[in-house]
Amino acid sequence: MRYCESDMDTLQDIRDIAPLLIEPSRVTDLMVDEYVDWFFNGPDFNMQHPYLLPADLEGSNTAAYLRVEVPLRSEHVRRHLEGHHTIACYALASGFSSCKWMALDVDYDMCDGHLDMIAKEMEADGLSPALEDSRRGGHIWVLFATPIPGSVVRTYLYNLLDSKGFAIRGERGKKEGVEIFPKQSTLAEGSYGNGLRGPLGIHRKAWQRFWFRAAAPNIEDQFKFLRWLPRASYEQMESLTEGISMPDDCNEVVREQAVEWQDSNHKGREFDIRKYLQMPRRWTRGRKGLEGKIQCPSCAEAGKDRGRDNLSITNEESKGIPSFICFAGCPRIAVIEACKRRPRRNS
16 A cells, blocks of 8 residues: 555545445455456556556656556456456557457547447447446447457447447547547557547446446456456457448557557667657656656547647666656657657757
């Protein structure tokens, strides 16, 4: 537990979260194993923790999701279900191109009713969407019987939304709209995609635990619902995407090319990002040195990273040039090329 006993604001956060915690004995080993099997494609995950240092809060009741540097363990999932921290799971695993689920985040102004409209379209296609409420809208999850290629999943989702006139966040310059998971068709080894708050966990900004609508709001009935929820098969998804492709004016080709660049012979290791971007105003002490976050220029070009915190900068004291990584999965070379398209700083 990481908090300052003298800081009353942080202690209040802990008191606020206490009523949302689930008795540990109700979260069984079977639940933990099932949850991992349903929602995690690999050992990588992001996490939010309520027990924060005062500097982490900076006037808000939440902190950004941070990628955890250790492999996922059952204890992480157990504590997510109990409510001690909140995990975001990746749709794709590093180095792979298939996913166990697809999801839509319908969370924007004036989105009332859109969640049900999209779910009905999926049901008409023979799928079994699970609707989970959220702070402003909700999430739609579809679980798969076997892993499905990300390219097939994204082709289906893009065409579904396009055909019904729903704006897609990040595409065609749209800053608001339905957010699609997975956001990439493939991930190179060492790359990370985009995470979505794991179901049944606590929303740290709303201080609320959101449940699937089709089951009673308790952990036991929610797991019963998920166990019996029909899974989409590979044959179903292939049939739904037969004869169609990604919309021509979407960013799929650009993103796939960026993933391929990851393993090229491009020599960019001596790239000094300070010459192109304003460095973070706030730094924290990490394992490798001072760490801070800024907006990823590659994400920004796609209309993403409005929170301005996807790009992590590490200023190792033993080295002269800061290192960087995009938590949303942009390859290093894609970040470099996006930097070079910006005016060079004088400093």
